[in-house]
Every structure is written in structure tokens, then in C-alpha cells.
Amino acid sequence: MMKQEAAVGALARHLGKRAALVEVKRLLAAEQKSEKKLTAAKIQNLALEMRVQSRKEHIRELEEKTRGSVVEKLKSDNQIYEAMIMECEKDLINIQKGITSDRVFQTHLKEKINFVELEIPAKRASLAKIKAMIGHKRKALVGVMMAKDKLRADNLRLNERCSLLRNKKLLQDFEKVVDACKDLESQTDILKRQHEKLSVNCSAVKSKPKQSGPLRHCV
Template sequence: MLNGHEEQEGVNKFEEKDGNSKNYDESDATVDRHRKILHTDNLKLQDEYQRLQQQNNKLQLLLAEYFQRKKCESRFSDECTDEEKERCYHNTLAKLKELQEECVDQKAHFEDQLKKLQEERQKTEDMVETELEIFVVYKREILLQTMKRHGGKRVSLEDLDRLQQVEERREKELARVQLENIKLNMRFSKYQEKFKAHSIGVDGQHLIDYEELKMENHTYNEKIEEQKEALQKVKKKISSTTHTLTQVKEKLEFIKAENLVKRGSLMKLEAHVNEKKEALKNLKQSRDSLWLDVKCLRCKSGLLRNVDLLQDFEDHCDSNDALKEKLDYLKMRYVQLTQNCREFRRKVQYAKQT
């Protein structure tokens, strides 16, 4: 378990993050809105590209039929003069040149428009990726804080990595399925336009092409159904992930309430600790004053409470008494010796005189 200081820091960090959760929710809504705008622009751009491609295909088919018809007519129209044929040829070349110039102009115009849309899409994608990274970091921190209260550090990191990997895998799978669905729809529209273009002049070959296109259409419809089923599975997985995130959010709210209760208990405990600190401070002051009093009394008492000093003092006193006795004995001995010396001196003087 955490001690009081670490728990207080955790509560403060959690409250700061909870205060910023609204901003991250707003950023999440902004990411979804930009993603929808980007998806809509991409679809419009693809539709425009397909429309131009279909128009170009129609023109190519019309030109091919026109030249084929002219070629067939030229086989049976030997009555036309060379001047008329040359004039018809130049007129056809002029029309073809006009059509090519118009096609080039339209292509340049739509390429510019495509470039602008791609730049806008790139900016929007960068902004969306930035917001998404911020949101993922925030979500990771929230999940980590939540699981640290229950599963421990190792378990929380493993669960967090597992949830993020599952979510990323499902998002990638959903994007892949949506892209495949869009491609199939575009190819289906392309074949429909091709079928309509071929249905202008219905003959044996057109009927064969129609049957082939019909079979391909059936095949692609089956693929579309399969992709729809896969999309439904991905949606179910996303709903289960959303349910898991909802449970995590509820657990987060519960932990928030529990942290508030623990914060109140922590404040009471800190107040009690402060009271004990004040009492301890007063006891230390009383101890210091008593120590000073004892020190003063020891200074005044001298040798009364020091056994070693008293023993040494007694030893010195005994040695002083012994030395005094020895000194008295030596003084008496000196006096005796002095008297004896005087006696010997008198005797010596007396002997010299006699």
C-alpha cells in the first residue's frame, strides 16, 4: 500500500487529470468531426474521379464506334472523291484535337482541385493524428491509474497493452473492410457504366459482354455481402470494446469516490499527526529544561554523585596522611641525627683538646 504522502500526490494528480477530462472529450469530438469531414471529402473526390474516368471511357467508346463506322462506310463508298475524304479527315482531326484539349484542360483543372483537396486532407489527417495521440496518451494514463489500484503494476501494464493492441487491431480491420467496400462499390459502378455504354448498340458481342458483366456483378455482390458480414463482426467487436471501456469508466468513477473518502481520512490523520508533533515538541522542551536543571544541580553537588572522583579523593587523602606521617617521622629522625652529630662534634673537640 501507498503511504500518506504518496497517496496524497496520487489524489492530486488524479484530480488534475479529471479536471482536464472535459478538454480531452472535446478533443475527441473534434477528432471525430474532422475524420467525418475527411471521409466525406475523400468520397467526393473519388466520385469525381470516377465520373471523369467514366466520361473519358464513354468518349473513347464513342470515338471507337465512330471510326469503326466510318471505316465500314469507307469500304462501300468508293464514290467519294479524294478532296471530300481529305476534308472529312481534317475535320475529324480538328474535332479530335478539340476533344483532347478539352480533356487536358479538364484534367488539369481536376488535378489542381485534387491537389488542393489532398493538401486539406493531409492537414486534417495530421491534426487528427495529433489529437488522437493526445487522446491515446490520456486514455493510457487513466487506465494505468485505474489498474494500479487493483491489479498491481505488472498486471496493469499487461492489461493496458492488451486492450490497446485489441483496439488498434479492430480499428485497422474496420478501416481495411471499409476501404475494400469502397473499392468494390467503385468497381461495381464502373462496370455498370461500362455496361450502359456497351448497351447503346446491342448485338451478339454486347450480349456476351452483358452476360460476363452480369456474372462479374454477381461475384462482386457476393464479395460485398462477405465484406458486410465481416463489417458486422467488426462492429460487434467495437461494441464489446465500448462496453469494456464503459466498465473501466465506471470503475474509474468508483475509484474517484473512494479516493475522496481516503482524502478525508488522510486529512484527519494529518491533523492528528500535527497534534502529536505539537505534543512531542512540548515534551522535548520540557526535557531540555530538566536536563539544564540536572546539569546545574550536578555542578552544585560537586563530588557527591561521582563515585570515581570520591574514591580518587579518598585515595589522595590516605596518601597525604601517610606522607604526613612519614614526614613527621623523618623530621624526628633528622632532629635525632642532628643531636647525634652535635654530640659527636663535642666529643671530637674534647678529644682534640685533651
């Protein structure tokens, strides 16, 4: 169970916990299956060897008694069993190779587990540094947000002051009013000058002797 948990912990960083659990169970099942096959093959091989040995002894006994067809049949059967033994030995070699491969993988997995266990303290220290950095950045972010709110309030005040410049229609109306005021000022200056001129003329006329009759009016 500890072996399975350690293997799952090592693979979980790369495959995820669920996938790692499935993969480890598959490997352990394959290892158990290979070992069972190896055991069964050894038992079968031993049984066949015993049968071959028994056949050989039986053949020798029969050879001593007779040289007939029964002996030839036994020899043929013996060759068949020997061929079966060779086939079983090949299967046994393949199973042993599979077990060796599984053991190599387990060794690699153990090395990976040891490496991960050694790496965990450094990762934790790095995580603590990152958390501290995040805390500082959050504080800085609060300051930035406060400055942003202040700038936004200042900007709103400036926008209120400069709303005339931002609104083209209001600006055009304002320009028209300014132009109208300038025209009125100009007309006022003209009227003032005309009034002054008329006042001067009236004064000059009043100062002349009354030779041409009474002055009716003077505007």
C-alpha cells in the same frame, strides 16, 4: 497517454501494476486494430461499390452495342463483386460490434476510475485511523513488554526460592536429611530419658547405707 495512465491506475488495484499495464496496452492495441480494420473495410467496400458501378455502366454500354457473351461474362463478374460486397458488409458489421464492445468496456473503465477517485479520500482517512490505532497499540505493547519483563524477573526470583521443590533429587535428599534429623532428635530424647533415669538410680544408690561394699561405678 492520460487515458492509458487512468486505465492502468484503475486496474492496478485488482491486477497489479504490471498486469494492468499489459492489459490496458492489449485493449488499446485491439481497439486500434479494430479501427484500422473498419477503415480498411470501408475503403474496400467503397472501392468495390465504385467498381460495381463502373461495371454496371460498362455493361449497359455493351448491352447497347451487343448482346453477346461478353455481356454475360460481365454480369457474372458483377454478381461475384456483389457477393464480395455482401461479405465485406458482414465483416464491417462484426468490426462495428467489436468496436461497440470496446467502447462499452472503456465506459465501464471510466466509471470505475471515477469511483476509485471518489473512494481514495475515504481510504486515506481510514488509513490514518489505522495508523493512529497502530501507534496506540504499540504504546500499549511497550507497557505490556515492560510488565512481562518485570513478571519474568519476579518469576526467576521465585524459581530460585522454589528450586528445591522443582528439583526432585534435591527434594529427596532434603527429605532424607529431615528424616535423619528427626531420627537423631528421637534418639537424643531416648538418651536423655535414659540418662535421667540412670541419674535417678545413681542418686538412690548413693543415698543407701553402705552395706554391700563400695559402689564401683555409676553411669
